[in-house]
Amino acid sequence: MGKIILTGDRPTGRLHLGHFVGSLRRRVELQNSGLFDKIFIMIADAQALTDNADNPEKIRQNIIEVALDYLACGIDPSKSTIFIQSQVAELCELAFYYMNLVTVSRLQRNPTVKTEIQMRNFETSIPVGFFTYPISQASDITAFRATTVPAGEDQQPMIEQAREIVRRFNGIYGENTLIEPEILLPDNAACMRLPGTDGKAKMSKSLGNCIYLSDSSEEVRKRVMSMYTDPDHIRVEDPGKVEGNTVFTYLDAFCRPEHFAKYWPDYCSLDELKAHYMRGGLGDVKVKKFLYAILEELLTPIRERRKEWEKDIPAVFDILKKGSDAAREVAAGTLADVRRAMRIDYFDDAELIAEQSRKFQG
Ligand code: ATP
Ligand code: MG
Secondary structure (H helix, E strand, O other): OOOEEEEEEOOOOOOEHHHHHHHHHHHHHHHHHOOOOEEEEEEOHHHHHOOOOOOHHHHHHHHHHHHHHHHHHOOOOOOOEEEEHHHOOHHHHHHHHHHHHOOHHHHHOOHHHHHHHHHOOOOOOOOHHHHOHHHHHHHHHHHOOOOEEEOOHHHHHHHHHHHHHHHHHHHHHOOOOOOOOEEEOOOOHHHHOOOOOOOOOOOOHHHOOOOEOOOOHHHHHHHHHOOOOOOOOOOOOOOOOOOOOHHHHHHHHHOOOHHHHHHOOOOOOHHHHHHHHHHOOOOHHHHHHHHHHHHHHHHHHHHHHHHHHHOOHHHHHHHHHHHHHHHHHHHHHHHHHHHHHOOOOHHHOHHHHHHHHHHHHO
């Protein structure tokens, strides 16, 4: 069996730098590596509706935004299948069967879901759909027989849940029906969970602390210049801290050695820059300007490619439609295997009819 990727994003807003370093950049590299037989990239609208049921327009409007961000970053529809989750009804049926294999207390232990419930102030009014989204995610992954899920650290508990479901399903209904997926985390700690520009634990659409891939140069400049740093680093001569200092975390995520020669030849490595900041005598503004130059180098071509695709929105919808049709076909194949394994394929099973006839005649 070849290697297959499934990943995706919720269409709750445009994509940001957290998505880029956590998953998107890796997807493009893997797509172009030729090491994968198939790559499925899902716009998870049904999952986004689990906590936005009363705001369907938000989800509807953001489908195209996410698709444009994908194309702008280099996802190539001739190599990767981009599809919309709700257009593949087979995923719901799979989730319905998987629900029998998971307990309520197991779902309650999921640390990411716990944090998200707190963030959304659901308290006792958690929608059942939201509570069970890790199960639906297991169906998304297994429907495409994905071996590999490139994602940020917050997705680790989801993949663990999916693996448990696969083991349980295969144990009861037949080994090798489903494939156990593996998460592919970013190799750099700063990219596993990129903090927000406010220094909060995670850059997240829901927290409004993002730099979006489609932000203008001016918006990026403002965001960088007002970024959270070390609150005790008041005068230039004060020694500064780099841990928990968002500007340095972003440098960990985005700075490469060649950036020094290009934008700040006074230093030749990030370690040297950090050492000076910690000693004192280096102001935040200079470091922020360096970060801004690096981000602009990254974002300028993305912005330009996005502008090109924006000129032909019907073509983007056509990509999504073709991708969704192709995805449905693959998911239907897995669902047929699942139904057979679960012995609910009554009308395709000639043996069943013969056996029941014998039972009643004999
Ligand atoms: P929402 O607030 O609606 O949940 P989000 O910003 O958390 O949105 P998702 O669509 O839930 O984004 O996440 C999509 C992918 O991006 C996942 O693989 C996730 O791990 C990754 N990701 C999101 N935010 C970050 C981040 N700050 N750092 C690293 N990876 C991230
Ligand atoms: Mg999220």
